[in-house]
Amino acid sequence: MALVLTHATVATVDGQDRVLHDHDIRIAGDSITAMGAGGTLAEPGDTVIDCADGLVMPGFVNTHTHATLGLFRGLADDKPRAFWPEGGYRVDGQDRFTRADYERSLSEACSEFLLNGVTTIADRVADMDLFAPIIEASGLRASVGSTLVDVSGPANWGPTERLIERYGTDPARSRLTAGIAPHALDTCSDALLKECATRARHIGARIYLHVAQCEAEVAAVRRRGHAGALACLRCAGLTGPDVIAAHAIYLDESEHEGWCADGTAICHCPASNLKIEARTIPLARFVDRVPVGLGTDWTASNNSMDMFWEMRLAALVAKMKADDPEVLPAKRMLRLATIDGARVMGIDHITGSVEVGKRADLVVLDLTQREMQPLHDPVSNIVYSATPRSVRDVLVDGAIRVRNGRLTAA
Numbered sequence: 269m270a271l272v273l274t275h276a277t278v279a280t281v282d283g284q285d286r287v288l289h290d291h292d293i294r295i296a297g298d299s300i301t302a303m304g305a306g307g308t309l310a311e312p313g314d315t316v317i318d319c320a321d322g323l324v325m326p327g328f329v330n331t332h333t334h335a336t337l338g339l340f341r342g343l344a345d346d347k348p349r350a351f352w353p354e355g356g357y358r359v360d361g362q363d364r365f366t367r368a369d370y371e372r373s374l375s376e377a378c379s380e381f382l383l384n385g386v387t388t389i390a391d392r393v394a395d396m397d398l399f400a401p402i403i404e405a406s407g408l409r410a411s412v413g414s415t416l417v418d419v420s421g422p423a424n425w426g427p428t429e430r431l432i433e434r435y436g437t438d439p440a441r442s443r444l445t446a447g448i449a450p451h452a453l454d455t456c457s458d459a460l461l462k463e464c465a466t467r468a469r470h471i472g473a474r475i476y477l478h479v480a481q482c483e484a485e486v487a488a489v490r491r492r493g494h495a496g497a498l499a500c501l502r503c504a505g506l507t508g509p510d511v512i513a514a515h516a517i518y519l520d521e522s523e524h525e526g527w528c529a530d531g532t533a534i535c536h537c538p539a540s541n542l543k544i545e546a547r548t549i550p551l552a553r554f555v556d557r558v559p560v561g562l563g564t565d566w567t568a569s570n571n572s573m574d575m576f577w578e579m580r581l582a583a584l585v586a587k588m589k590a591d592d593p594e595v596l597p598a599k600r601m602l603r604l605a606t607i608d609g610a611r612v613m614g615i616d617h618i619t620g621s622v623e624v625g626k627r628a629d630l631v632v633l634d635l636t637q638r639e640m641q642p643l644h645d646p647v648s649n650i651v652y653s654a655t656p657r658s659v660r661d662v663l664v665d666g667a668i669r670v671r672n673g674r675l676t677a678a
């Protein structure tokens with residue numbers, strides 16, 4: 269028995285960015301097994317979902333989240349830049365949060381992601397081994413990392429080792445995979461950063477870290493004798509596409525070419541960067557030169573967990589920054605929010621597009637919503653007009669997690 273989405277418009281985000289009309293998508297188990305003309309793929313016994321009023325797209329890949337901190341929304345708005353590094357990126361009241369509070373926060377955030385059309389996240393927090401099972405139970409696909417720091421004592425590798433043991437690093441074998449997650453260049457010593465590089469390469473893990481997210485971080489790196497964030501990363505061996513640097517907003521102009529030569533991946537979090545640092549990267553300078561994905565970051569710094577908004581903001585601010593309204597057109601931005609995010613995470617052979625052989629990580633947008641009409645250009649509507657309200661159904665690994673705008677019991 270299979271699941272068939274029938275008579276759909278499909279924004280495939282495949283190699284040609286094809287948009288298909290009146291199409292069927294057949295899903296057996298966790299994967300897309302066939303695509304063809306509308307009304308041709310359903311067989312007796314199949315579950316059929318009518319998508320005549322649906323626009324199917326790949327689920328969003330959110331490459332930088334802190335879902336356990338989801339309940340801090342609205343607690344730290346409009347603060348001076350120094351508030352964040354001086355306070356250790358914590359908000360008032362966080363010390364009183366119990367493990368149960370963090371679990372509740374994580375569970376709520378995972379639900380919100382799914383309802384917003386996100387099917388994959390890269391998430392990190394301290395002691396992630398305690399929390400990852402909640403992400404697993406939500407149905408999301410995820411790379412999970414336990415934050416490593418050594419400013420006030422040796423790094424605690426226990427949670428990371430337990431994540432690796434439980435989930436491994438092969439995305440084809442496990443919906444959750446373990447990453448290595450040093451916190452940032454100022455909260456990790458050069459020795460710890462080097463150890464992260466060595467351990468990650470030994471087991472084939474991705475390395476997730478914050479890079480150049482505030483001036484204080486870059487100043488600390490300079491005090492250690494590095495010319496800047498790029499030199500610090502190079503010293504530690506943390507360069508290349510298996511390293512995912514969140515933010516990178518305090519790179520010097522003179523570091524941009526070197527960064528692109530290294531090919532280190534960037535996770536761009538425009539809302540968070542603009543809200544807490546009033547700053548952004550010149551996105552158009554990096555796209556198509558290094559892997560780039562989009563991330564919402566956390567609720568205290570964004571505060572939305574909405575990838576439609578993130579994608580649109582990234583596009584519009586990039587145009588302003590480049591002084592050119594032609595850069596990063598809608599098709600390119602949809603790739604950034606889906607297949608490129610998957611590439612950043614090393615899972616683009618698994619997810620990120622609607623193609624036969626890929627996992628069925630799909631979103632069906634509701635074309636009866638006003639913001640989705642008229643449908644002159646489906647991709648344009650997704651990038652410039654859609655909102656989480658437009659999300660009708662969400663599937664991850666072929667399992668229906670959202671149906672008619674509500675979470676299922678699946």
Ligand SMILES: [Zn+2]
Nearest residue numbers: 332478514565
């Ligand atoms: Zn972060």
